[in-house]
Amino acid sequence: MIKKKVTIINSAGLHARPSASLVKLASKFKSDFFIHSYGYRVNGKSILGVMTLAAECGAELELEVDGPDEQDAMDAIVDLVENKFGMEDE
Amino acid sequence: MEATNTTEITLKGRSVGSGVAIGKAVLLNSESKTVTPTSIKKSAVKKHKERFLKAKESLIEELQLMADELNDAGSAEIIDTQKQIIQDGEIEKSVFEIIERKLLSVDFAIYQTYCLFIERLKESGSELFRQRIVDLEDIRDRFISLVCNQQNKKSIKKGSLIVAREISPTDLVSYYEDGAIGLVMEKGGVTSHAAIIAKSLGIPCIVSAEKATKEVLNDKTVVLDAAEGILILNPSRKTISNYRKKAAKAAKKKKKKPDSFETSDGVPVKITANIEFEAEVPKIKEHGAQGIGLLRTESLLFGHRLRKSMEEQEAFYSTILKGTNGAVTIRLFDIGGDKTSGRTVKEGNPFLGWRGIRLLLDEKELLQNQLKAILKTAAKYPGQIRILVPMVSVINEVAEIKKELEEAKHKLNSEGIEFEENVPLGLMVEVPSVALSAHQFAKEVDFLSVGTNDLTQYTLAVDRGNERICNLFQHYHPSVLKLIKMTVKGAEKAGIDVSVCGELAGDEIGAACLIGLGIKELSMVPKSISGIGELLQSKTKADFEKLAKSALELSSSEELESVYEEWKK
Numbered sequence: 317m318i319k320k321k322v323t324i325i326n327s328a329g330l331h332a333r334p335s336a337s338l339v340k341l342a343s344k345f346k347s348d349f350f351i352h353s354y355g356y357r358v359n360g361k362s363i364l365g366v367m368t369l370a371a372e373c374g375a376e377l378e379l380e381v382d383g384p385d386e387q388d389a390m391d392a393i394v395d396l397v398e399n400k401f402g403m404e405d406e
Numbered sequence: 407m408e409a410t411n412t413t414e415i416t417l418k419g420r421s422v423g424s425g426v427a428i429g430k431a432v433l434l435n436s437e438s439k440t441v442t443p444t445s446i447k448k449s450a451v452k453k454h455k456e457r458f459l460k461a462k463e464s465l466i467e468e469l470q471l472m473a474d475e476l477n478d479a480g481s482a483e484i485i486d487t488q489k490q491i492i493q494d495g496e497i498e499k500s501v502f503e504i505i506e507r508k509l510l511s512v513d514f515a516i517y518q519t520y521c522l523f524i525e526r527l528k529e530s531g532s533e534l535f536r537q538r539i540v541d542l543e544d545i546r547d548r549f550i551s552l553v554c555n556q557q558n559k560k561s562i563k564k565g566s567l568i569v570a571r572e573i574s575p576t577d578l579v580s581y582y583e584d585g586a587i588g589l590v591m592e593k594g595g596v597t598s599h600a601a602i603i604a605k606s607l608g609i610p611c612i613v614s615a616e617k618a619t620k621e622v623l624n625d626k627t628v629v630l631d632a633a634e635g636i637l638i639l640n641p642s643r644k645t646i647s648n649y650r651k652k653a654a655k656a657a658k659k660k661k662k663k664p665d666s667f668e669t670s671d672g673v674p675v676k677i678t679a680n681i682e683f684e685a686e687v688p689k690i691k692e693h694g695a696q697g698i699g700l701l702r703t704e705s706l707l708f709g710h711r712l713r714k715s716m717e718e719q720e721a722f723y724s725t726i727l728k729g730t731n732g733a734v735t736i737r738l739f740d741i742g743g744d745k746t747s748g749r750t751v752k753e754g755n756p757f758l759g760w761r762g763i764r765l766l767l768d769e770k771e772l773l774q775n776q777l778k779a780i781l782k783t784a785a786k787y788p789g790q791i792r793i794l795v796p797m798v799s800v801i802n803e804v805a806e807i808k809k810e811l812e813e814a815k816h817k818l819n820s821e822g823i824e825f826e827e828n829v830p831l832g833l834m835v836e837v838p839s840v841a842l843s844a845h846q847f848a849k850e851v852d853f854l855s856v857g858t859n860d861l862t863q864y865t866l867a868v869d870r871g872n873e874r875i876c877n878l879f880q881h882y883h884p885s886v887l888k889l890i891k892m893t894v895k896g897a898e899k900a901g902i903d904v905s906v907c908g909e910l911a912g913d914e915i916g917a918a919c920l921i922g923l924g925i926k927e928l929s930m931v932p933k934s935i936s937g938i939g940e941l942l943q944s945k946t947k948a949d950f951e952k953l954a955k956s957a958l959e960l961s962s963s964e965e966l967e968s969v970y971e972e973w974k975k
Binding site for chain 2: 329332333335336339340359361363364367368372
């Protein structure tokens with residue numbers, strides 16, 4: 317299992333569509349994926365879980381990936397977050 | 407005058423058509439969206455889980471079809487997100503857990519699960535995220551109504567009177583088939599889709615009956631007087647017996663069906679029916695219609711049936727043809743404006759926007775599918791089918807639709823499928839530009855059909871669905887009659903026929919003027935046929951012409967109403 321802290325940097329935060337991209341990406345990997353934020357721990361493969369974190373721009377999240385392809389998964393997810401979910405700020 | 411335990415309460419609404427219905431009220435979708443927990447037996451767990459899965463599948467299917475039809479990336483992405491929300495594994499896990507462990511019904515399980523997530527979003531206090539709450543509530547409610555419909559659909563008894571805030575046309579037809587005899591809607595105008603269908607099915611109906619779902623009690627006998635626009639709750643015995651007599655009298659009158667349609671001096675006018683659903687087919691014969699002047703096809707696209715395959719369309723057309731003597735005019739999908747479907751987009755001016763032929767020419771696959779289905783069916787019923795194109799406004803569209811028709815034939819030919827080569831093509835005259843240049847449009851096609859509702863709307867610039875200004879919607883405005891006259895002249899010049907398939911055709915005053923203007927075919931809701939037949943026989947062709955001539959000289963609808971009263975004597 318690996319853990320890593322990231323900061324949400326797109327201005328809209330983890331709202332519906334970024335959450336959708338995140339979940340879609342995470343679901344491609346076999347590893348389990350959880351997100352910790354302010355005492356909550358949600359399933360990162362559930363869009364409602366991710367959305368209800370209500371992570372706005374600047375929010376710090378701790379990613380937890382556990383499974384056979386955990387490193388690849390973590391790299392891809394971190395990449396997505398750092399690239400503002402592939403969309404320009406809305 | 408009578409002493410009873412309960413007092414009669416009369417609710418007012420707006421009248422749609424006529425008729426009386428006495429029956430037990432069935433309340434649909436009452437205001438409250440709170441779902442209360444209902445216990446279920448252990449043996450029912452599997453069924454409730456299956457209902458969840460089935461509803462989920464329908465929701466996804468609906469969204470998928472929508473996504474296929476929306477071309478822009480933005481909306482596709484939003485739909486995609488919704489799909490993900492519906493398919494979210496956490497939802498399923500929670501719903502199943504509530505059903506299995508707590509032994510509660512599926513609708514409540516869905517309600518509670520979504521509410522939990524909604525609560526969490528509310529707690530976040532972030533405005534941006536609060537907006538998502540609306541989406542979640544929407545999905546939750548659609549989910550619940552889907553699982554409930556599957557449960558409620560068959561539960562109405564014959565002779566029930568439907569009381570609802572709003573009802574979709576497909577639901578209405580399905581309740582009608584189950585034996586509903588009347589409809590009371592809280593929302594909706596007289597020209598809302600459900601109201602038009604109720605009228606066409608011949609079910610007494612009132613709309614805009616405020617608070618109906620709050621006042622009416624389930625399973626209590628009520629009296630609906632559609633002509634007066636009232637619903638009577640707790641009717642006394644005397645009231646019921648009075649209305650029974652009234653209903654019996656009306657039924658007797660309805661039975662009389664005219665054997666021929668001609669003026670008193672023997673000039674024939676063809677009287678045909680406007681229909682939309684298979685359930686209406688028996689009505690055609692019952693009322694003696696000489697064919698179908700307008701077959702609406704949008705119902706093929708409603709709700710979950712967002713798009714039907716060519717075979718399904720064909721089956722629908724064949725059923726209609728089988729039940730009809732005479733010609734059937736099939737109108738191509740008339741979507742847009744107030745008729746929404748999955749492919750509708752938000753527009754500033756939907757009635758002046760992407761609708762009718764404009765949309766069809768952009769949605770080639772949809773159009774080709776329909777044209778092919780019609781051409782194929784026509785081979786089985788030679789000489790009986792005509793194609794009608796909605797919402798034409800410029801001549802170029804005629805050339806384009808003809809090209810599409812040739813393309814459809816070409817495709818069928820290369821697929822080795824049998825089809826009818828010569829299916830007459832006609833245009834709806836709904837826009838003043840077509841009426842004003844009717845002689846030019848008429849040269850290009852085989853017939854014209856005037857849609858008076860839209861023509862009036864576009865001539866007077868009045869949205870008939872807008873409650874604030876609908877009083878400006880004058881059915882017999884002389885300007886509209888003048889445009890119809892121009893249409894008749896233009897068609898005569900080109901040697902083709904004109905019919906009228908709008909509401910005006912089934913209206914006594916309207917029909918009298920139309921006959922006088924030289925319209926040779928009137929298509930209307932089946933219910934109006936006998937009345938118009940009688941009207942026809944009551945006067946000579948010259949009488950009608952005289953009325954129409956004076957109508958053209960008047961300055962308003964009201965003036966014509968009084969002139970008509972005099973004329974009729």
